Amino acid sequence: MVIHALFGIICGYFVHDIFPGSNLTNLVFWGVLGSLLPDIDHFLYFYFYGKNTEYSKIVRQYIKDKKVRDLVNYWKFNHKKSNGPRLFSHNIVTVLLVLYMFAYFVLVKDTPTSSVIALSFFMHYVFDMGEDVLFMKKLNSNWYLQFKRGQTGKTAT
Numbered sequence: 353m354v355i356h357a358l359f360g361i362i363c364g365y366f367v368h369d370i371f372p373g374s375n376l377t378n379l380v381f382w383g384v385l386g387s388l389l390p391d392i393d394h395f396l397y398f399y400f401y402g403k404n405t406e407y408s409k410i411v412r413q414y415i416k417d418k419k420v421r422d423l424v425n426y427w428k429f430n431h432k433k434s435n436g437p438r439l440f441s442h443n444i445v446t447v448l449l450v451l452y453m454f455a456y457f458v459l460v461k462d463t464p465t466s467s468v469i470a471l472s473f474f475m476h477y478v479f480d481m482g483e484d485v486l487f488m489k490k491l492n493s494n495w496y497l498q499f500k501r502g503q504t505g506k507t508a509t
């Protein structure tokens with residue numbers, strides 16, 4: 353999360369370079385917010401579309417018991433495993449869409465704030481993909497629009 357926020361700050365500076373007349377504080381603010389927003393999908397996963405997975409059940413129990421440290425540890429060691437969450441929003445179509453939106457906001461619309469939000473979303477997904485490759489040596493199936501395995505809680509072979 354901290355690294356996502358750092359990426360957001362970098363996005364703010366980057367977009368400020370494209371639009372030197374824009375307000376840097378505003379861009380950094382929206383950069384950080386845009387970097388964190390994509391992970392709201394985790395809560396939708398825990399409480400709605402992924403709620404029946406073993407992973408979500410454990411997470412919800414920790415939240416219910418207010419065991420923050422256990423939750424963070426569980427999260428740290430499991431969110432990049434084959435039984436981890438398959439987030440609907442984290443897929444290749446969204447990645448390409450936000451990249452397209454970034455180009456559109458910069459080149460066509462000339463809107464710094466929208467540009468930094470789109471860029472920070474994009475960087476968030478790129479970072480998550482990098483993490484997948486780093487920890488699992490491959491991309492999680494959600495990036496290819498395959499969400500089933502995570503739903504059933506089965507582990508990858």
Ligand SMILES: [Zn+2]
Nearest residue numbers: 390391476480
């Ligand atoms: Zn994410």
